[in-house]
Amino acid sequence: MTIHYFSVDVEEYFQVSAFEGSVPRTSWDHLPSRVEASVYGILDLLARHGARGTFFTLGWVAERHPQMIKRIAEAGHEVASHGWDHVRVTHQTPEEFRASVKRSKACLEELTGTQVLGFRAPSFSIVPGREWALDLLIEEGYRYDSSLFPIRRPGGYGYASAGRDPFVLERAAGKLDEFPPATLRRFGVNLPAGGGAYFRILPYALVQRAFRSFEARGVPGTFYMHPWEIDPDQPRQQAKLSSRLRHYTGLSRTLPRLERLLSEFRFTAIADRFTRTASLAAS
Ligand SMILES: [Zn+2]
Numbered sequence: 001m002t003i004h005y006f007s008v009d010v011e012e013y014f015q016v017s018a019f020e021g022s023v024p025r026t027s028w029d030h031l032p033s034r035v036e037a038s039v040y041g042i043l044d045l046l047a048r049h050g051a052r053g054t055f056f057t058l059g060w061v062a063e064r065h066p067q068m069i070k071r072i073a074e075a076g077h078e079v080a081s082h083g084w085d086h087v088r089v090t091h092q093t094p095e096e097f098r099a100s101v102k103r104s105k106a107c108l109e110e111l112t113g114t115q116v117l118g119f120r121a122p123s124f125s126i127v128p129g130r131e132w133a134l135d136l137l138i139e140e141g142y143r144y145d146s147s148l149f150p151i152r153r154p155g156g157y158g159y160a161s162a163g164r165d166p167f168v169l170e171r172a173a174g175k176l177d178e179f180p181p182a183t184l185r186r187f188g189v190n191l192p193a194g195g196g197a198y199f200r201i202l203p204y205a206l207v208q209r210a211f212r213s214f215e216a217r218g219v220p221g222t223f224y225m226h227p228w229e230i231d232p233d234q235p236r237q238q239a240k241l242s243s244r245l246r247h248y249t250g251l252s253r254t255l256p257r258l259e260r261l262l263s264e265f266r267f268t269a270i271a272d273r274f275t276r277t278a279s280l281a282a283s
Helices: 025-030 035-048 059-064 066-074 094-112 132-139 196-201 204-217 241-248 251-264
Strands: 003-010 054-057 078-081 167-171 174-178 183-186 189-192 222-225 266-268
Touching: 003 035, 035 066, 035 251, 054 059, 054 066, 059 066, 059 094, 066 078, 066 094, 078 094, 094 132, 132 167, 132 174, 183 204, 196 204, 196 222, 196 241, 196 251, 204 251, 222 251
Parallel strands: 003 054, 003 222, 003 266, 054 078
Antiparallel strands: 167 174, 183 189
């Protein structure tokens, strides 16, 4: 039986790229935090379904909610990095990227006592031309990445030429395992079917078909979500209409659909792919 990967990008509702232009970073510390309640809801959900997951966490969030990070790890889940403060790789110099992945990794390892193996870029922003980020991840001790979204999306993210199934990237700096978010191949194109807004807005059957087709190939698919997606009561932000539609549509659908997904498919953490020698305490 194929066991898929469940992942959560741990961030606040106001830190998403869609609100970058309207919610300044300087306001973050003054906005009400809602991440803990949602993360604990996700922990309950996974526990009820006997599933494990990977929590790609912002260093900024971990620093302010250390007990939450410890609870995620104590519940048997994997804690990995989502960078420090959600700056997209397309908006960073290599030096800024290195500092972000180094600092977040150190912070998360300090809290969990376990080596951080994985990274997911904010908004899947390792796009063509930004491959240097993959080399820097290897240099900073990461074992895998989950940032290459093999879709074509005008003006946004996407690495259309990347593989759809987990694969190994051979880089000048070494090797890096890649776990792309799940897509469904239809009519010669890759349709996004791995989570996020697509999971809330598109028919559930699309996601179901995608994970079934992974199973038919005997390959795990990678699902992703955000804590704010199960929080329909989050404070509303001012932003352009397209950003608001993408962020707020279908929030009340997320939980029932997650229940269904977790009862129809089995999920674990991406770290399971690697040998269990990652405990810092044991080394
Ligand atoms: Zn994010």
